[in-house]
Amino acid sequence: MMQSLRSGSLVLLDQAIVSGTSFATTIIVARMSGPEELAVYALAMTLLVLIGGVHEALVSQPYTVYAHRIHAVARPTYLGSAFASLVGLALAAALGLSAAGMLLPEGVGPARLGPMLVGLAGVAPCWLLREFARRTAIAHLAVGTGLLLDASVALAQLGSLAWLATTGRLSGLTALFAIAAASAAGGIGWLVAWRHRLRVRPSHFGRHSRRNWRLGRWILASRVMSHLNSDVTMMWLLVFLAGPAAAGVFAACLTVVFLSNPIVIGVGLFLTPRIAGTAASKGLAEACGVVWQSTVGLGIVLALFVGALALLAHPVMRLMYGSQFAGHEASLVVLAAAIAISAVGLGTANGLLAIERADLNLLASVCGFVVLLATAPALINRWSVLGAGLALIAGNTVDTATRLLMFWRLTRTAAGAPRAGQIGTSYREELP
Numbered sequence: 001m002m003q004s005l006r007s008g009s010l011v012l013l014d015q016a017i018v019s020g021t022s023f024a025t026t027i028i029v030a031r032m033s034g035p036e037e038l039a040v041y042a043l044a045m046t047l048l049v050l051i052g053g054v055h056e057a058l059v060s061q062p063y064t065v066y067a068h069r070i071h072a073v074a075r076p077t078y079l080g081s082a083f084a085s086l087v088g089l090a091l092a093a094a095l096g097l098s099a100a101g102m103l104l105p106e107g108v109g110p111a112r113l114g115p116m117l118v119g120l121a122g123v124a125p126c127w128l129l130r131e132f133a134r135r136t137a138i139a140h141l142a143v144g145t146g147l148l149l150d151a152s153v154a155l156a157q158l159g160s161l162a163w164l165a166t167t168g169r170l171s172g173l174t175a176l177f178a179i180a181a182a183s184a185a186g187g188i189g190w191l192v193a194w195r196h197r198l199r200v201r202p203s204h205f206g207r208h209s210r211r212n213w214r215l216g217r218w219i220l221a222s223r224v225m226s227h228l229n230s231d232v233t234m235m236w237l238l239v240f241l242a243g244p245a246a247a248g249v250f251a252a253c254l255t256v257v258f259l260s261n262p263i264v265i266g267v268g269l270f271l272t273p274r275i276a277g278t279a280a281s282k283g284l285a286e287a288c289g290v291v292w293q294s295t296v297g298l299g300i301v302l303a304l305f306v307g308a309l310a311l312l313a314h315p316v317m318r319l320m321y322g323s324q325f326a327g328h329e330a331s332l333v334v335l336a337a338a339i340a341i342s343a344v345g346l347g348t349a350n351g352l353l354a355i356e357r358a359d360l361n362l363l364a365s366v367c368g369f370v371v372l373l374a375t376a377p378a379l380i381n382r383w384s385v386l387g388a389g390l391a392l393i394a395g396n397t398v399d400t401a402t403r404l405l406m407f408w409r410l411t412r413t414a415a416g417a418p419r420a421g422q423i424g425t426s427y428r429e430e431l432p
Helices: 002-033 035-067 072-103 113-139 143-166 172-193 202-228 231-241 244-282 284-325 329-344 346-354 358-383 385-411
Strands: none
Touching (some): 035 113, 035 202, 035 346, 072 202, 113 172, 231 385, 244 284, 244 346, 244 385
16 A cells, blocks of 8 residues: 555656646746747647657557556567557657648648648657656556656756757747757666666567557547547637637646646556556456546545636736736636546546446547537637637536446446456466
8 A cells, every 4th residue: 555655656746747847848938939939839749749649549558558467577578569669650750740741831820830840750759759768667667767767858858948048049849859859868768777678579569569459449549539629629729710829828828727737647647557457456346446536536636726726817827927928817717627627537537448448438538529629619719718718618528427427337336346357358378
């Protein structure tokens, strides 16, 4: 129990470093470059998050689920196959972004969208390597390794941004290059440190890829739909329906809301291996207890967070951004409520994944996205950034409610559920 609490605390600290670095980066770009440069940077980050979602679905989450069921002797080979998948994804992302940037017609989106896409082609592989390193460390509950990695990357990234700001070279694009350099350094350091725990055997790639695909295809579809039913879609809709300045304001408000990320993402990172390990070793009933406890706990914490923002929205916005983003306090509170509603479904999303029902996560995301698309254009045209937040509330409410209902229906008889090794597919027999 104490070991679990210690690991969970370190994961939260690690995520606080990651989120704090992202938060500081956004604030620096906003204050030094203005709303339109912030919009370019924020749009690039939505694409990185989308690419990261593909990596998470096809590589890191299947690895996290199945690594607990594979014999310890076989794990280095499985990790080597996961790393090979990462390399393939990084190359595909770089080629796709380069092609999109060079072929983008003139006049589509912000003026610097094309150069941003081309630049992002070099940033994405570095960022993916860092994400692979930290998520692998957390999957193995080697949280200290992830903490050291992310602290090092944070120092390098913030130092680079400070130099760019003081020399007058800071823009949305150069901020992305600073992220790439820091991520590459951290990822290469992790590869050197973990080289003995990673065994690349091409003869195993096919079998491991097929296994990951059986689970990952549902996670991927669900992850893509989750990103579409989120601030990612809102950011791009605002660019085309209300202009880049509105998208910049939206990004500024989201940055404040994402102060909750150390809790939300940290809990999510810890829950995946915790629920998967509990389901594999103790059975579904124990795993359900973890899911419902995390759901209630997150709900209470995030309700307090939204209430605090409602009281402090004006001074917080003025302190962080000065007067250029004033007057958007209501949008800030509405966006905070939307993100909180989405996060409440985090426990059940991980629970469905642990029992290998990622297809139901996809169904919930589709339901939410349909509602979001039905409401967003009219609300954005009427209320701009505030309307985007209201559309997010509508979509996230449907998404989260669907996950809660489906998980409850599947597990309401969990007291008589199978014990360890009888849930999903076991791979304990595998040897290299």
